[in-house]
Amino acid sequence: MKKYLAIVLACALLLCLFAGCGQKQSTEGPQASSEASAPADGSKTIKIGVFEPASGDNGAGGKQETLGIQYANSVAPTVEINGETYNVQLVIVDNESSNDKATTAAASLVSSGVSVVLGSYGSSVSIAGSDKFKEAGIPAIGVTCTNPAVTEGNTHYFRICFLDPFQGTVLAKFAAKNFSAKKAYCLAKLGDDYSVGLCNYFKEAFTALGGEVQYETFPEGTSDYTSYVTNAKNYGADVFFAPVSTEAASLIIDQVSSQGAKFPILAGDTWDSNVITSAAKGKNVEIYVTTFYQEGGNAEFDSGFKAWLNGNSTYLANNGGNDMISAVSAMGYDAYFTALEAIKLAGSADPKAINDALWKTTYDGVTGHIEFDQVNGDAVRSEAYVKQVDTASGNWKFVGIQTTAE
Numbered sequence: 001m002k003k004y005l006a007i008v009l010a011c012a013l014l015l016c017l018f019a020g021c022g023q024k025q026s027t028e029g030p031q032a033s034s035e036a037s038a039p040a041d042g043s044k045t046i047k048i049g050v051f052e053p054a055s056g057d058n059g060a061g062g063k064q065e066t067l068g069i070q071y072a073n074s075v076a077p078t079v080e081i082n083g084e085t086y087n088v089q090l091v092i093v094d095n096e097s098s099n100d101k102a103t104t105a106a107a108s109l110v111s112s113g114v115s116v117v118l119g120s121y122g123s124s125v126s127i128a129g130s131d132k133f134k135e136a137g138i139p140a141i142g143v144t145c146t147n148p149a150v151t152e153g154n155t156h157y158f159r160i161c162f163l164d165p166f167q168g169t170v171l172a173k174f175a176a177k178n179f180s181a182k183k184a185y186c187l188a189k190l191g192d193d194y195s196v197g198l199c200n201y202f203k204e205a206f207t208a209l210g211g212e213v214q215y216e217t218f219p220e221g222t223s224d225y226t227s228y229v230t231n232a233k234n235y236g237a238d239v240f241f242a243p244v245s246t247e248a249a250s251l252i253i254d255q256v257s258s259q260g261a262k263f264p265i266l267a268g269d270t271w272d273s274n275v276i277t278s279a280a281k282g283k284n285v286e287i288y289v290t291t292f293y294q295e296g297g298n299a300e301f302d303s304g305f306k307a308w309l310n311g312n313s314t315y316l317a318n319n320g321g322n323d324m325i326s327a328v329s330a331m332g333y334d335a336y337f338t339a340l341e342a343i344k345l346a347g348s349a350d351p352k353a354i355n356d357a358l359w360k361t362t363y364d365g366v367t368g369h370i371e372f373d374q375v376n377g378d379a380v381r382s383e384a385y386v387k388q389v390d391t392a393s394g395n396w397k398f399v400g401i402q403t404t405a406e
Contacts, residue, residue: 046079046086046349048339049093049109051119051129051140056097057245060275061328062121063318065143066092068332069118070315071308079340082347088340095120097245099128106132114138115349116342118335121328123147123164124193130157139342139355143335144269144292144328147197151376158358158377160335160370162384164194167268167290168201169404170384174288175239175266176209183212185232185263187225187242187252190217198243198268222248229255232263243268250279257283264288272327272387272396274320281394290384293327294398298366301330324395327367327385334365 050069053062069090078085091112095105102120106129109117117133117140120126126145133140134156142150142159146167151157175181184206188195196217203213214235216228229252232240240263242252249271256265264286272291280287295302306323309315316323338361343349346357362371371380386399 044081044084044086044349045089046081046343047089047091047112047114048073048336049091049112049114049117049119049138051093051095051102051105051109051117051126052121053097053125054094057247058097058122058125058270060246060320061144061270061273061326062094062097062119064273064320064326065119065121065328065332067309067315067318068305068329068334069143069336071305071329072333072336074308075304076337076340079343081343081349086349095122095125095129097122097125099124102126102128103132105129109133110136110138115351116141116339116354118332118339119143120145122194123150123197124191126150126157127193130154133157136351137355138351139358141335141339141358143331145194146269147193148376148378149193149197151378155377156355158372160338160365160367160379161269161292161331162381163378164198164268165201166381166404167384168198168203169205170290170386170402171241171266171268172202172205172209172211173404174290174386174402175206175241176211179238179264181206181211181238183214183235183237184239184241185235185237186213186215187228187232187240187244188215188217189222189244189248190219192244194268194270195243195245199241202241202243218248223251225252225255226259228252229259229261233259233261237263239263239266241266243270245270246273246275249276253279253283253285253287257285260284269327274322274324274326277324277389277394277396278320280389280391283391285389285391287389288399289387290402291327291387292385293325293330293367294385294387295325295396296398297330301333301366305329305333330365330367334363334367334370337365338363338370 052066093105095102102125123145144161146164186199188199271289309323341363342357342361346353387396390397
């Protein structure tokens with residue numbers, strides 16, 4: 001009997017090994033470890049890492065940023081390096097919107113042998129993963145990570161977006177000019193580099209204009225924003241500034257509407273999402289955001305991206321279930337082509353050569369001209385798009401282009 005049981009257990013163990021014990025790794029969408037397997041024909045391949053959140057607080061935005069990169073890869077799946085054609089393989093990791101998980105995700109990209117990294121949506125995770133790329137000598141191109149600390153003090157992290165000191169000043173001037181605002185309520189997530197930083201820059205600019213600010217933060221895991229909206233009302237705020245995640249934004253919008261608050265809500269680029277338009281549709285709220293691109297800015301990109309989204313149910317789902325174009329998708333598209341320009345200029349798949357080439361790289365993209373300053377590798381940008389939610393249709397409407405001079 002013991003011999004029989006031993007045979008049964010041995011067979012069960014073998015079955016578990018062959019079947020992987022029932023576990024399965026996803027290979028679809030931004031959660032996949034790579035966009036495509038290495039070509040079987042022996043042709044040369046260069047790998048580009050995609051360091052983005054597909055889950056957590058910023059998962060919705062991360063997926064949309066990744067979609068722009070994936071679409072660009074479908075448009076230009078190869079790159080010429082010194083007369084040779086290389087297939088471009090995307091290696092995609094989920095940093096889970098978590099500083100702790102970001103280091104593991106970054107290490108995964110390093111071990112996969114990528115030559116350059118794109119991302120991340122979210123400044124905190126970009127900062128958290130930065131040292132892994134630095135230690136490996138791999139350059140990274142920030143797509144929409146706007147906190148100055150992403151590039152400060154290093155020579156390997158670049159970015160194609162404007163920065164929060166600029167964005168905070170633009171929003172403060174917009175509030176003062178368009179709403180004659182004298183009092184502003186600012187709300188950020190405790191420990192979040194993006195929202196805390198942007199609130200501080202807004203506060204600095206708004207008080208310099210003669211305004212007053214009440215500033216609060218909420219802890220991780222907050223799901224009830226009733227007290228914060230109540231505090232803003234009691235303070236007599238003329239504007240409510242909350243550059244937080246889309247997950248928190250939806251709940252804040254609900255509270256502003258249900259409490260009948262009359263102040264307009266202002267936010268930065270993270271709110272440029274169909275998550276926001278869906279949350280605001282049919283509600284008595286005013287929402288204005290600063291962002292990098294307005295749908296309609298480039299007809300060829302818009303039509304091509306929409307057709308690509310609608311041709312794949314997974315891509316459409318990752319875009320929130322419709323084909324509305326988010327600015328972060330357009331920025332992801334431009335970041336990919338900026339990387340290709342750097343690779344061509346370097347004439348090599350070697351990360352160090354690409355890093356050196358990035359300082360001299362320029363690209364005219366769908367979001368405008370891209371080049372990097374010679375101090376921190378930041379994009380030279382001087383304009384932001386301002387959009388408002390049309391709560392009747394659930395769409396964005398273009399308000400105008402704002403600079404710090406206005």
